[in-house]
Amino acid sequence: MDAVANNQSAREAGGKDTTLIYRQSRWTRLTHWLWAFSLFFMLLSGLQIFNARPQLYLGKQSGFEFNNTILQIGAENTANGPRGFTAILGHRFDTTGVLGWSGPPGQETQRAFPAWATIPSYYDLGTARVVHFFFAWILTTTLLIWLVAGLINGHIRRDLAPRLSDLRKLPRDIVDHAKLKFHHTREYNTLQKMAYGGVLFVALPLMIVTGLAMSPSMDSVLPWLNEILGGRQTARTIHFAIMVLLVLFFVIHILMILAAGPINELRSIITGWYRTDPPTKHEQSTERSA
Amino acid sequence: MAKFQISRRKFLTAGSLGLSGIALSGCDAFDSGLGIGGGLRGFLENANGLTYRAQRLLAGRDALAPEFTEADIRQPQRPNGVTAPDDDTYKGLLANNFADWRLEVTGLVEKPLSLTREQLQNMPSRTQITRHDCVEGWSCIAKWTGTPLSLVLDQAMVKPQARYVMFHCLDTIEQSLSGNIKYYGTIDLIDARHPQTILAYGLNGKPLPVENGAPLRVRVERQLGYKMPKYIYKIELVDSFANVGGGRGGYWEDNGYDWYGGI
Numbered sequence: 001m002d003a004v005a006n007n008q009s010a011r012e013a014g015g016k017d018t019t020l021i022y023r024q025s026r027w028t029r030l031t032h033w034l035w036a037f038s039l040f041f042m043l044l045s046g047l048q049i050f051n052a053r054p055q056l057y058l059g060k061q062s063g064f065e066f067n068n069t070i071l072q073i074g075a076e077n078t079a080n081g082p083r084g085f086t087a088i089l090g091h092r093f094d095t096t097g098v099l100g101w102s103g104p105p106g107q108e109t110q111r112a113f114p115a116w117a118t119i120p121s122y123y124d125l126g127t128a129r130v131v132h133f134f135f136a137w138i139l140t141t142t143l144l145i146w147l148v149a150g151l152i153n154g155h156i157r158r159d160l161a162p163r164l165s166d167l168r169k170l171p172r173d174i175v176d177h178a179k180l181k182f183h184h185t186r187e188y189n190t191l192q193k194m195a196y197g198g199v200l201f202v203a204l205p206l207m208i209v210t211g212l213a214m215s216p217s218m219d220s221v222l223p224w225l226n227e228i229l230g231g232r233q234t235a236r237t238i239h240f241a242i243m244v245l246l247v248l249f250f251v252i253h254i255l256m257i258l259a260a261g262p263i264n265e266l267r268s269i270i271t272g273w274y275r276t277d278p279p280t281k282h283e284q285s286t287e288r289s290a
Numbered sequence: 291m292a293k294f295q296i297s298r299r300k301f302l303t304a305g306s307l308g309l310s311g312i313a314l315s316g317c318d319a320f321d322s323g324l325g326i327g328g329g330l331r332g333f334l335e336n337a338n339g340l341t342y343r344a345q346r347l348l349a350g351r352d353a354l355a356p357e358f359t360e361a362d363i364r365q366p367q368r369p370n371g372v373t374a375p376d377d378d379t380y381k382g383l384l385a386n387n388f389a390d391w392r393l394e395v396t397g398l399v400e401k402p403l404s405l406t407r408e409q410l411q412n413m414p415s416r417t418q419i420t421r422h423d424c425v426e427g428w429s430c431i432a433k434w435t436g437t438p439l440s441l442v443l444d445q446a447m448v449k450p451q452a453r454y455v456m457f458h459c460l461d462t463i464e465q466s467l468s469g470n471i472k473y474y475g476t477i478d479l480i481d482a483r484h485p486q487t488i489l490a491y492g493l494n495g496k497p498l499p500v501e502n503g504a505p506l507r508v509r510v511e512r513q514l515g516y517k518m519p520k521y522i523y524k525i526e527l528v529d530s531f532a533n534v535g536g537g538r539g540g541y542w543e544d545n546g547y548d549w550y551g552g553i
Binding site: 049055061064119121126127133217219220221226 | 324355430
C-alpha cells in the first residue's frame with residue numbers, strides 16, 4: 001500500500017481526513033504570538049539600554065579601578081580612522097560597521113549596537129526603558145497565563161514533559177534533523193521538547209529573575225537573589241547571555257520552520273490545524289491490533 | 291507659562307533623526323510616536339505606574355536595600371552627571387568651605403528650617419555601605435554617612451497635604467535658550483522617610499567630595515542614581531509636580547526618564 005492509498009483508507013475509516021489534526025490549542029497560539037511580539041520589542045529596546053553602558057562585568061559592582069569586564073563594545077581612533085571593536089574575555093575583534101562604530105556612510109557614530117537593531121533608532125535610554133518595562137509586564141503575564149493554561153489543558157504534561165523514550169529517540173532525532181528529514185506528527189520530537197522546554201522553563205524565567213535582580217527596589221525584597229546569581233553585575237551579564245541564546249533559538253526556530261514546511265507550520269500556530277504524515281503500514285497494523 | 295526650549299539633547303536627537311535616512315520608515319513611525327507627550331508613549335508609560343505600585347506592595351515602607359562590607363569598597367565612588375559645578379554661587383560657597391551654605395526646608399511644612407552644615411552633622415547620623423546603581427547599567431559600592439532625611443522632615447513638621455519631597459540643586463545640568471537649568475528631582479514621602487534615605491555629607495569615611503555632590507547629596511537606596519540629587523541647597527515639600535520643572539517630577543523625568551526609578 002502506498003502513502004496515497006494509506007491516506008485514503010485513513011479517510012474512509014474515520015469518514016474524514018485524519019491526517020489533518022488540531023495540534024495547537026488557542027492558549028498555545030495566543031501566547032506564542034504575544035511572546036513573539038513582546039520579545040521583538042524587548043530585544044530592540046534592550047540593545048538600546050545596553051548601549052548606555054556597553055560593557056559586561058562579573059560580580060557585585062563594575063570595575064573602574066580594577067578589571068572585571070568580560071565584554072566590551074566600543075570604538076577607537078586608529079591610523080585608518082575610527083574603528084569599532086568588540087572585546088570578549090580579552091579577545092579583540094574588529095566589528096566596524098556593526099558593533100562599536102556604525103551608521104550611514106560618512107555619518108558613522110560611536111554606538112555599541114547599530115541604529116537598525118535598537119528602539120528608538122537614535123540614542124534614547126529613557127524611552128528604551130519605557131518600552132522595555134512595558135513589554136516585560138506583557139511577557140511575564142503571558143508566561144504565567146501559559147503556565148496555568150498548559151497545566152490545566154494538559155499541554156505541558158502531554159507535549160513538553162520529557163519521557164524516557166525521548167532519550168532513546170535522541171540520537172536518531174539528531175541524525176534526522178541533520179539530514180533535514182522531518183516527521184510531521186502530533187507529538188514534538190525530542191529536540192523540539194528540549195528547545196521549547198528550555199526557552200519556557202529555563203531561559204524566560206531566568207531572564208525575568210535576572211531582570212528583577214537588577215532592580216534596586218526588588219533587591220530590598222529579595223536580597224538573596226543577587227547573592228545566588230553572583231552579584232548585580234553578574235545578573236546583568238547573565239541577562240545579556242540569555243538574550244544571545246534566545247536570538248539563537250529564534251534563528252534556528254525560523255530555519256526549522258522553513259525546512260519543515262512553512263505553510264503547514266504557520267497554519268498550525270495560527271489556526272491550530274496541522275497536516276501530519278500519513279500513518280505508515282506498521283503504525284496502522286498496531287493501531288488495528290490495539 | 292508656555293515653554294519653548296530646545297535643549298542640546300533634543301537638538302541632537304532631532305539632528306540625528308534627520309540624518310538617519312536609512313532607517314526603515316516603520317521604525318521612524320514608531321520612533322516618532324515615542325516622543326514625550328505622545329499618545330503611544332503615554333500608554334506605554336503606564337507600566338511604570340504598575341511597577342511602582344507592585345514594588346511598593348512587595349517592598350513596603352521599610353524593606354532595606356542590601357548593605358555590604360568594608361571589603362566590598364574596592365574603588366572610589368564613580369561620579370556621574372555634573373562633577374564640577376561651574377555656577378558662581380556654588381564656586382563662592384565652595385571657596386569658604388560651605389560656611390555660608392544653608393539647607394533650606396520649605397514648602398508644605400509647619401516650621402521652615404535653615405540648617406548649617408554643623409547643625410546637620412550634629413544630628414544623629416547613619417552610615418551605610420551600599421551599592422549605587424546607575425540607570426546606564428553600572429554599579430559601584432561605597433560607604434555613605436549622613437543625616438536621616440526623616441529626622442529633618444520631623445523637625446520641619448510636614449503638613450498632611452504634602453506628597454513629595456523636591457530637591458533643589460546648585461549645579462547647572464543644562465544650558466538652554468530659555469536659561470540655565472539647575473538639577474532638580476522628587477521622591478515620594480515613603481522613600482523620603484525610608485530608614486536608609488540620608489542626606490549624605492560623608493563618603494568612604496571622608497567629607498563628601500565635590501564630584502560626588504558636596505556639601506550635601508541624598509541617598510535613596512531603593513532607586514537608581516538619577517533619583518539621588520547632588521549639590522542640594524533646598525528641600526521643598528510639594529503636593530504635586532505642577533511647579534516642578536516641566537511637570538514630570540524631575541530633570542531627567544522631563545527628558546524622558548520614568549519618575550519611579552526603582553527598576
